[in-house]
Amino acid sequence: xTEVTQTPKHLVMGMTNKKxxxxxxxxxxxxxxxxxxxxxxxxxxxxxxxxxxxxINESVPSRFSPECPNSSLLNLHLHALQPEDSALYLCASSxxxxxxxxxxxxxxxxxxxxxx
Amino acid sequence: QKEVEQNSGPLSVPEGAIASLNCTYSDRxxxxxxxxxxxxxxxxxxxxxxxxxxxKEDGRFTAQLNKASQYVSLLIRDSQPxxxxxxxxxxxxxxxxxxxxxxxxxxxxxx
Numbered sequence: 001x002t003e004v005t006q007t008p009k010h011l012v013m014g015m016t017n018k019k020x021x022x023x024x025x026x027x028x029x030x031x032x033x034x035x036x037x038x039x040x041x042x043x044x045x046x047x048x049x050x051x052x053x054x055x056i057n058e059s060v061p062s063r064f065s066p067e068c069p070n071s072s073l074l075n076l077h078l079h080a081l082q083p084e085d086s087a088l089y090l091c092a093s094s095x096x097x098x099x100x101x102x103x104x105x106x107x108x109x110x111x112x113x114x115x116x
Numbered sequence: 117q118k119e120v121e122q123n124s125g126p127l128s129v130p131e132g133a134i135a136s137l138n139c140t141y142s143d144r145x146x147x148x149x150x151x152x153x154x155x156x157x158x159x160x161x162x163x164x165x166x167x168x169x170x171x172k173e174d175g176r177f178t179a180q181l182n183k184a185s186q187y188v189s190l191l192i193r194d195s196q197p198x199x200x201x202x203x204x205x206x207x208x209x210x211x212x213x214x215x216x217x218x219x220x221x222x223x224x225x226x227x
Contacts, residue, residue, distance in 0.1 A: 042218060042219050043217050045212070048214050056214060073170070103165070104150045105215060107159040107160050110158075112157075114213070
């Protein structure tokens with residue numbers, strides 16, 4: 001299995017809703033990442049998990065709450081989002097915990113989030 | 117803030133030509149560099165990685181690295197319309213232990 005699986009692929013939510021994004025990999029990768037990508041912009045780092053522990057939080061608002069229940073699974077819990085949070089949310093994993101080292105990331109297909 | 121700079125394009129080349137994509141980075145201590153291809157509405161896909169000065173070839177793709185000039189490039193030979201996409205340069209930020217991406221260059225290959 002050489003994939004990172006993200007669900008759902010599309011999500012529309014209201015500003016008062018609570019929803020979760022899910023990311024799963026079975027490659028034995030040690031690090032997992034959440035990136036946010038707005039249209040025509042590069043991916044921006046949100047969170048890094050290394051060996052299931054949160055190692056980087058790029059000053060992301062608390063309405064985004066990450067969780068890593070085990071080495072294969074990464075969640076992003078969403079609550080009270082704003083319309084400007086609409087974006088493509090990308091999950092990635094890397095073989096080593098050093099940010100990808102010589103192997104880079106494997107990205108999931110992303111969740112297209114629309115906040116109404 | 118460590119930066120990765122790319123010309124946003126679009127870079128337009130005819131089918132069969134060589135496309136040359138460039139990237140500069142600010143962190144002189146960076147050691148690992150990556151090129152990703154991203155089709156519209158899709159997630160980034162790793163094309164090449166490079167760590168040592170010089171050229172690295174993989175099929176129609178050649179990555180070039182010059183650490184003294186803090187410059188990375190990607191050459192695509194015999195460009196095909198299917199190569200039309202945004203190409204993202206990424207640099208490993210060893211402090212954050214995560215990739216920092218450039219803004220991407222949009223490549224258009226004209227049939």
